[in-house]
Structure formats: C-alpha cells, structure tokens
Amino acid sequence: xxxxxxxxxxxxxxxxxxxxxxxxxxxxxxxxxxxxxxxxxxxxxxxxxxxxxxxxxxxxxxxxxxxxxxxxxxxxxxxxxxxxxxxxxxxxxxxxxxxxxxxxxxxxxxxxxxxxxxxxxxxxxxxxxxxxxxxxxxxxxxxxxxxxxxxxxxxxxxxxxxxxxxxxxxxxxxxxxxxxxxxxxxxxxxxxxxxxxxxxxxxxxxxxxxxxxxxxxxxxxxxxxxxxxxxxxxxxxxxxxxxxxxxxxxxxxxxxxxxxxxxxxxxxxxxxxxxxxxxxxxxxxxxxxxxxxxxxxxxxxxxxxxxxxxxxxxxxxxxxxxxxxxxxxxxxxxxxxxxxxxxxxxxxxxxxxxxxxxxxxxxxxxxxxxxxxxxxxxxxxxxxxxxxxxxxxxxxxxxxxxxxxxxxxxxxxxxxxxxxxxxxxxxxxxxxxxxxxxxxxxxxxxxxxxxxxxxxxxxxxxxxxxxxxxxxxxxxxxxxxxxxxxxxxxxxxxxxxxxxxxxxxxxxxxxxxxxxxxxxxxxxxxxxxxxxxxxxxxxxxxxxxxxxxxxxxxx
Numbered sequence: 001x002x003x004x005x006x007x008x009x010x011x012x013x014x015x016x017x018x019x020x021x022x023x024x025x026x027x028x029x030x031x032x033x034x035x036x037x038x039x040x041x042x043x044x045x046x047x048x049x050x051x052x053x054x055x056x057x058x059x060x061x062x063x064x065x066x067x068x069x070x071x072x073x074x075x076x077x078x079x080x081x082x083x084x085x086x087x088x089x090x091x092x093x094x095x096x097x098x099x100x101x102x103x104x105x106x107x108x109x110x111x112x113x114x115x116x117x118x119x120x121x122x123x124x125x126x127x128x129x130x131x132x133x134x135x136x137x138x139x140x141x142x143x144x145x146x147x148x149x150x151x152x153x154x155x156x157x158x159x160x161x162x163x164x165x166x167x168x169x170x171x172x173x174x175x176x177x178x179x180x181x182x183x184x185x186x187x188x189x190x191x192x193x194x195x196x197x198x199x200x201x202x203x204x205x206x207x208x209x210x211x212x213x214x215x216x217x218x219x220x221x222x223x224x225x226x227x228x229x230x231x232x233x234x235x236x237x238x239x240x241x242x243x244x245x246x247x248x249x250x251x252x253x254x255x256x257x258x259x260x261x262x263x264x265x266x267x268x269x270x271x272x273x274x275x276x277x278x279x280x281x282x283x284x285x286x287x288x289x290x291x292x293x294x295x296x297x298x299x300x301x302x303x304x305x306x307x308x309x310x311x312x313x314x315x316x317x318x319x320x321x322x323x324x325x326x327x328x329x330x331x332x333x334x335x336x337x338x339x340x341x342x343x344x345x346x347x348x349x350x351x352x353x354x355x356x357x358x359x360x361x362x363x364x365x366x367x368x369x370x371x372x373x374x375x376x377x378x379x380x381x382x383x384x385x386x387x388x389x390x391x392x393x394x395x396x397x398x399x400x401x402x403x404x405x406x407x408x409x410x411x412x413x414x415x416x417x418x419x420x421x422x423x424x425x426x427x428x429x430x431x432x433x434x435x436x437x438x439x440x441x442x443x444x445x446x447x448x449x450x451x452x453x454x455x456x457x458x459x460x461x462x463x464x465x466x467x468x469x470x471x472x473x474x475x476x477x478x479x480x481x482x483x484x485x486x487x488x489x490x491x492x493x494x495x496x497x498x499x500x501x502x503x504x505x506x507x508x509x510x511x512x513x514x515x516x517x518x519x520x521x522x523x524x525x526x527x528x529x530x531x532x533x534x535x536x537x538x539x540x541x542x543x544x545x546x547x548x549x550x551x552x553x554x555x
Contacts, residue, residue, distance in 0.1 A: 001064055001370070002147050002292045004112045012109045015116060019043050020102035027099055042122075042160075044115025045101060049422050054093045054101055055118040056108060060128035060146040060170070061089030061373040061380075068360035068371055070111045075353040078104050083356060085341060085349040087413060087464055088167075089127050089373040090118060094420055116154065121162045123153035123234075127169045129177045130374035133293060134382040136330040140189045140197055142172035144289045145226060148281070152227050159234050163241030164249035166234070167206075178375060179467060179491035181205045181214040184237075184251045185230060190220075198222045203233055203263075204255030207461035211497045212252040215260045217267070223286060225271075228279040232270035236263065296368035296383055301333025305386035318393050320442060321404035326389060329382075335389060337367075337381040338374070338406040339396060344440045347429045348414045349377030351401075358399045366392055375464075376413055378406065408445040409453055409518070410436040413464050417457025417474065418481075424457035426474025426481040431455055431510055438511050439518075448518060450531040454489075467491035469533045470517060471498045472510065483510040487517070487544060488536045499541055502549050513548060520547045 004012070022039050025031040031039075033047075040046075046053040056071070063071075071091055075083045078100050079093045086092055096104060108114055118125055126146045133141045149168055153159065159166070169180040172189040180186035186202035198220050205214030221229050237251045240258070255263055312319035327336040339359065342348050351359070359379055363371040366388050372380035384392060396402040405411045412435060415421065417428030432455055439445055454468030458475070465471030471486035483505050486498030505513045518532075520543050525535045536544075 001062055002059075002289070008112070012114050015043070015114070016102060016105045016109055019105060023098060023102050038120070041119040042116070043105070044118035045098075046119060047422065048094065048420050049418075050420070051095050052098050052101065053420070054096050054104060054115055055086070056091050056093070056113060056115050057118050057125045058090050058373050059150050060126055060132070060143050061130050062143060063371045063373065064369050065360040065364035065371070067111045067113055068356060068363060070107060070113065072353040072356035072360065074104055074107060075356060082350050082352045084347075084416065085351065085373050085377050085379065087375045087377060087462060088118075088125050089130070089375055090125055091373065094416070120160075121164050122160050123156065123166045123168065126150050126153070127167070127178055127183075127375060129171045129173060130372040130380050131177060131327065131336055131382065132172060132372075133295070134329050134336050135173055136328045137173045137175050138330065139174070139191060140172045141290075141293055142170040142189050143293050144286065145187065145189060145199070145223070146170045147289055147292070148227065148286070149230065152230075158238060162234075162238055163243050164246060166237075166251070168230070174493060176491070176493040176495075179464065181495040182207055182211075182467060182491060183214065185233060186214045187226070192220055196222065199226055201229060204252040204260075206250050206252040207464060207466050208250070209247060209459040210253065211461065211466040212256065213495045213497065215255060217260065217264050224281045224283070225275050227281060228275045228277065229271050231274060231279055232267045235270055236266045296370070298331045298334065298383070299385070301385065303332045305333065307387045308389055311390040317404070318390060320446070321393055321402060322389060324404045324408065325406040331383075333386055335384055335386055337384050337389070337392060339379045339381065339401055340403045340406045340411055341378055341401065342405060342411050342436060343400055343403050344410070345433050345437050348412050348432050351379075355399055355401055358395060358401070362392055362395060376411065378411070404442060405445060407450050407452070409439045409448055409451045410445060412436060412453045412455060413468070414455040415457050415462035421457060423460055424474070425476040426457050426483065428455045428457040428463055428474060431472060431474070431483065431507070434511050435514060438515065447528070448522065448532070449528070451518075453514070464491065465489075466497050467495070468498060469536070470514060475504065477504070481507050483507065485513060485517070487541060488533065490533060501541055502545055516547050517544055520544050
C-alpha cells in the first residue's frame with residue numbers, strides 16, 4: 001500500500017486545520033451556508049435531508065486494518081454506529097455533527113486518510129479493480145497507475161473547478177470489474193505486441209440522466225505518457241465543457257455533441273504539445289510507486305487444500321459460501337474472499353462499527369493486512385489461504401456477514417435514496433430490503449444464477465441502475481413513488497445500457513414485477529448455465545413485456 005511521505009502528512013494536516021477554522025466560522029454565523037457550501041464540498045461534506053454527511057476517500061478501494069479500525073471508531077464515536085460503503089469504493093458517514101467533522105478529519109489523517117475531492121467539480125476518487133494484485137487474469141496491477149493519477153489530480157490547480165465532476169477508473173485485466181467504460185476516463189492496462197506495458201483509453205462514459213458508454217479514443221498509450229494524455233483530455237474538457245447547464249456539463253455530452261473525431265483531434269494536438277514535458281513519467285518513478293504495491297510474501301502452497309476440502313464436505317453452508325464468495329487467486333493455495341454486505345432485509349453496503357472492526361481483524365490476521373472496498377458495496381479480503389477459509393467464514397457467520405450471495409440476485413447495489421439524500425425522488429433502501437427478503441432462499445438464488453440487480457432513488461444513478469441486468473429507478477410522479485425497470489444493462493467489458501421495459505410500478509408492485517421478470521427468464525433460458533443477461537440478449541425484451549403488461553399487450 002502507498003504510505004504518506006512528509007509532504008502528504010503536512011498537506012493533509014494543514015488542510016484539516018484550515019477546515020477547522022472554516023467550520024468554526026460557519027458555526028458562529030460568520031460564514032453563511034451559501035458561502036460555506038463550496039468550502040465543505042471540497043472537504044467531502046454534504047448537507048443531506050436530515051444532517052451533514054461525510055464521504056471519506058478510499059483511493060482505489062484499498063485499506064489496511066489500522067485504517068479500517070479507524071472507520072469503526074468514527075462510526076461509534078461520531079455517527080450512529082455504522083458506515084455506508086459506496087459505489088465509488090469510499091465510505092460515507094450519514095450523521096456526523098458539523099462541529100465534530102474537523103476532529104473526524106484529524107483522526108483520519110492519523111491513519112493516512114482524508115476526504116479531499118470526494119465532492120465538488122473536480123477529479124474524484126480514482127477507482128480500480130477490487131481484485132487488483134490478486135486476480136489470476138491480471139495483466140498488471142492497476143493500483144500503481146491509480147496512485148500516480150491520485151497524486152497528479154489532488155488539488156491540481158487547473159482542475160479544481162471543472163464544468164462538472166470527473167471520474168477515472170483503472171483496470172489491469174481484460175475482464176472489467178470496475179465499470180471502467182462508464183467513467184469520464186477509463187483506462188485498461190495492457191501489453192502491446194512487443195510486451196511493453198501501456199494503456200487503452202476510453203473517454204466520455206457515465207450514467208446519470210444521459211447514460212453513455214465510453215468511446216475508445218486510444219488503443220495504446222505508453223505508460224510514460226499516461227499523465228500527459230489524461231491532462232490533454234482534461235484541458236480540452238475544461239476549455240470546451242458546458243458551464244451553462246449542469247445537466248449537460250459532463251464530458252460525455254461534449255463527446256456526443258462535438259463528435260469523437262473532432263474532440264480527439266484537439267486532444268491529440270494538446271498531447272503532442274505536452275507529452276515530452278514534466279508529465280512524462282520516468283521509469284524509475286513508476287518503479288518506485290510499484291514498490292508500494294509489491295506482492296505479499298506468499299507461502300508456497302499446493303493448488304488444492306485438503307483442509308478446505310474436508311471442511312466443505314462437512315458443512316454444506318460453508319461449501320455454498322466458498323462456491324459463491326471465493327474467487328480464484330493468482331497464487332496457488334490462496335483465494336479472494338468477497339464479504340457481501342447484503343444480508344436478508346439489510347441496507348446494501350451498511351456495516352456496524354463492530355462489523356467493521358471484525359473485518360479489520362480478519363484483514364490483519366488472514367489477508368496480509370489488506371482489505372478492499374468494491375464498487376458493488378462489498379468488502380474484499382484479497383489474499384487468504386485456502387486452509388484459512390473456514391476460520392474466516394466462522395468469524396463472519398458469528399457476526400452476520402456470511403451471506404453466500406456474491407453475484408446473485410440479493411447482492412443488490414442501492415443508493416441511500418430518499419431516506420437520506422436531498423437529491424433523491426424515491427426510496428431505494430426499502431425496495432432493496434423487500435427484494436432481498438423476497439429472494440432470500442439460497443436454493444432459489446443459486447437456481448437463478450448470476451444476476452446483477454441495481455437500484456437508484458433518482459436519475460443521478462448512484463445505484464448504477466442503468467448497468468444492472470435488472471435496473472430499478474425510483475421517480476416521483478405526482479407525489480407517488482414510481483419505479484421504472486430497465487433490463488439488459490452490464491458494467492463489465494461487454495458494457496451495455498439497460499433498456500426501459502415499459503411503464504413504471506408503484507412501490508407495492510415492484511417486487512412482484514421483479515419476480516415476474518425472473519420467472520420469464522427461468523422459463524426461457526436454454527440451460528441452467530445460461531445466465532439472465534445471456535437469455536435477455538438472445539430473446540430480447542418482448543417476452544418480459546408480455547408478462548409484465550398482459551392487458552396492454554392483449555389490447
């Protein structure tokens with residue numbers, strides 16, 4: 001993991017002291033809320049429906065146990081004893097008092113964390129594959145690239161007041177686990193025909209009211225030119241991006257309205273001008289950053305574990321959890337655990353302080369002191385010996401975190417919705433809770449197979465509903481919460497935006513509608529191995545429409 005140097009420590013400490021003074025002036029009335037708003041947003045502080053909310057940065061989703069314990073401490077001392085893990089690989093605290101936030105930031109700084117640029121029209125937290133450094137399909141660990149981007153983008157003087165917020169994701173595998181093509185800039189680390197490392201570059205992806213898949217703008221850029229090419233993109237966007245209408249201010253709209261080729265011409269011209277300047281990455285600097293992400297000291301172990309095999313044979317529930325929540329590791333004898341924070345009837349992504357402490361302890365004892373936050377609102381233990389899986393499972397089970405549903409229909413992504421968010425138009429959490437209860441039976445979930453269900457409480461799409469195999473969008477229609485359904489979305493390397501299937505459903509109808517969709521899929525699939533997305537792409541929307549709207553179809 002990256003460790004702060006002296007400059008980092010001084011900078012973050014200075015920022016905390018500065019914000020403490022600004023909060024004091026707000027509390028005493030010297031600063032109005034209008035004047036305070038841009039200041040607090042630059043420090044990750046939102047004003048939601050009922051209270052201030054603090055969004056803490058977790059760069060590329062990577063944490064150690066000390067940092068995780070600090071998050072638990074903050075939840076206990078300053079919040080209502082829980083935190084909410086987000087689709088930006090961050091964590092939010094929904095109930096801090098404004099006057100306590102400087103103390104929270106000081107506590108975070110003590111473990112090399114902060115909340116800088118988790119809001120505002122700037123470059124937000126850089127995200128990455130949550131299996132980085134562990135996945136067996138990985139070309140290269142994307143986290144060094146993400147860290148270089150983080151250092152470059154933090155308080156970048158040109159890019160603190162962009163037309164709109166800006167998001168970057170980096171993956172190091174051909175299998176996209178970070179929804180990379182739905183970011184303003186998406187980067188895929190790859191090798192060229194000579195075996196040199198570089199990046200494939202996408203631009204103009206995003207969700208919200210105008211969902212768009214990123215366009216391939218460069219199939220190859222040498223790693224030494226990563227920053228200069230990203231800077232060229234940002235400069236062109238900063239120059240031409242719209243500032244007259246926030247709904248049309250994202251770079252995806254600029255790509256759409258200008259055209260990729262014309263925009264690419266401007267970007268390439270700027271790139272040619274700056275590519276050999278100060279942003280050109282010396283190889284020794286890249287190697288120095290990579291050293292922070294060195295491979296842990298793995299033991300030499302056999303491919304199979306007799307201890308694991310015996311434990312699975314003796315415990316069906318454990319065996320099911322391993323099959324669903326443990327992924328292959330690149331190192332023999334190890335596995336990657338997805339701790340699904342999606343228990344039956346629970347709010348997706350929420351964890352109590354006690355649970356966060358448990359995760360910290362497990363990461364320290366069993367996962368080389370590494371944990372990850374996934375954009376699917378789960379926590380990852382990336383480096384666990386197969387021999388230790390049962391021990392980890394037993395602890396998770398005792399603490400209500402052993403849901404064997406990773407990737408299944410109840411592994412739901414959901415935003416906080418109208419229960420918390422001032423922008424929301426409908427509730428998300430109660431819908432997620434009802435659906436997780438409706439489909440709680442694990443035998444049924446496993447029969448359904450892989451199915452990504454995602455829920456947003458407004459058009460801003462923080463719940464990523466556009467890229468759900470089944471997506472649900474809550475909207476307000478004449479004072480009633482109505483839920484619109486999309487089908488066929490995907491956030492992986494075969495990126496797709498879901499299709500609106502028809503009229504929306506009332507809150508008391510949406511669970512029945514989802515069950516109808518699932519039943520149509522089960523009836524139409526060619527085999528048990530054909531997942532929902534494959535069936536939908538094969539048969540199209542019509543069978544689902546006919547089942548959901550029989551009266552209208554008959555008419």
